[in-house]
Amino acid sequence: MIIGTAGHIDHGKTALVRALTGIDTDRLPQEKQRGITIELGFAYKTLKNGERIGFVDVPGHEKLIHTMLTGAGSIDYVMLVVAADDGIMPQTREHFEILKLLGLKHGVVVITRIDLVDKERVDALQAELHEFLKGSFLENAPIFPVSSLTGEGIAALREEIENAALHLKKRVSHGRFRHAIDRCFVLSGAGTVVTGTVLSGEASTNDLMVIAPNHLPARLRSIHVQDEVSEKARTGDRAALNIVGDAINKDKVKRGMMVIDPFLDKPSQRFDVRLRILASEQKPLKQWFPVHLHHGSLETNARLVFLSQDTMKAGETAYVQIISDKAVIAASGDRFVIRDTSASRTIGGGIILDPLAPERHRRSLERFKFLAAMENEDHLQALSAILALPPYGIDWLYFCRARNLSEVEAAKLLASGNFVVLEHGQDRFVMEQQQEQRLQKAIVDYLVEFHKNEPDLFGVGLEKLRRDVAREIRAPYFRDLLQNEIDKGRLKIRGAWVGLAGHEAKLSPEDEAIWQRVYKVLKGEERFRPPRTRDFAQELGIDENHMRQILKSCARMGRVYEVAQDYFFPREVLAEIIMIMRDIADKKEKHEFIAADLRDRLNNGRKVSIFLLEFFDRHGVTIRKGDIRRLNPHRLDLFADS
Structure with a gap:
């Protein structure tokens, strides 16, 4: 358990920790000289049952509250310290507001320096504190009058703290590992050591990590927890990590x-939060209001974008997007505090809801409903609420990052409900089974109506079907959704065309015979430079319009594609050309090529090569920038055999 002090400067916090532990937490020479705590100080004590507790002594000076915030994030149990001869002071109030903003729930109140006042003064201060603490997490907390100088009351306070350490529910190590660095130094023979608080998860020696936000790979050579060697560091621990890595x-x-x-x-430098403005704030805050943001051990300048209103006043709570100057590694549920840019006062704070917030559509009604869903602490409740909103599904890796879910937690969450997972490479899209069934029915109903109106067609274009039935689902996931129906024998797919399994589009026997002669040419030696419609008509001695009608019917049936006016290519030839383009791109340093590269490989002339590339551009197989093209890896199988 980590116990933290809070209170006004020079109210005896350091002396109190020394009286409780026998350890002086002022470690810097300037702290000794000035008689105030400048940096975080730590002291540890082992209880009779072997339980290890730590004390964090935080500075009380208004200019050092940024340091106080760094320590407050690790505190399980707080000692709110008020000097008997001074009473409740400005930093007492500010520290206490910060503790509430950070979600502290347990602690005691300590009146120090009772040796300097009479009993009446102590009694009066106790009454004042009862009033001050009303409605807060310390409303019913015990108040201990003590003297660090004479030792009066120290034994009773120590007993209260030790009892709390034995009975207070320990933090659960959930999520993936995050350690907020508040100090970095070099130890001879060990190398780089960082100290800080484990915000989530657990890690063991030799685990591979990253130093963020600079993406520096690292390995944990050794771990110290609460000032002792340990094999693991867990949520809530005060940990020193010996890190090694090339960078x-x-x-x-x-x-x-x-x-x-x-x-x-x-x-991310953009995240959505629920922000509460303190009642002490005197002026309304306007859009793009500049603040000083504190999250973990990070402090950076940021701006506020109010989502549900244009201003915020004292005491109000609202959805806000914070745009920070520095990148932040945050998770849904994290606490934060904002102060003014001059660091003279605390403005407010709250809870992070979406650490990977979008820039667009951030003020829409759907977005507010999403943020309300993210406020659920229970992951299953949050996920179910999100899946009930358009687009009725979510990028699974995004959700796991935003909620900081470990692999085990993510797997258990998916197993706890009727969820469907659509896969594409490493990506996942999750929806509820009921929504998948609704989409499958919508697809079948759409195709029934389509075949009724267009009986001579094989089916509808895959991308048109997606846009008309499930625009909100990305193409790779929609293809996975269709594959489930294909596997069940309900649908069939040919290239980019989708139809019902029982539907057959046919030509007349006479036209079928003509098509077979044309098809033999289209897949033969001239497949990369096929004759045009009028050339086939002349060769076969039939009307050009009739020839064109046959080819267009075959195109609607999915047998062939009209790449350009009167230029038709079978699906398998297009698939072959894509393989050739892949080979061309693989031999290029930047995997980019131009029309001349394709022309030379196909030996079909610049005009036909341009027609082909423009056709592939339209279908998303190639991505064009000026005269240069590159392949889209997600669409290379568009014309492959199904």
């Missing part, structure tokens, strides 16, 4: 960075 050195690793699980290495 790791003291100059590259700074306070405010994090040691994280590599999966979480997606820093």
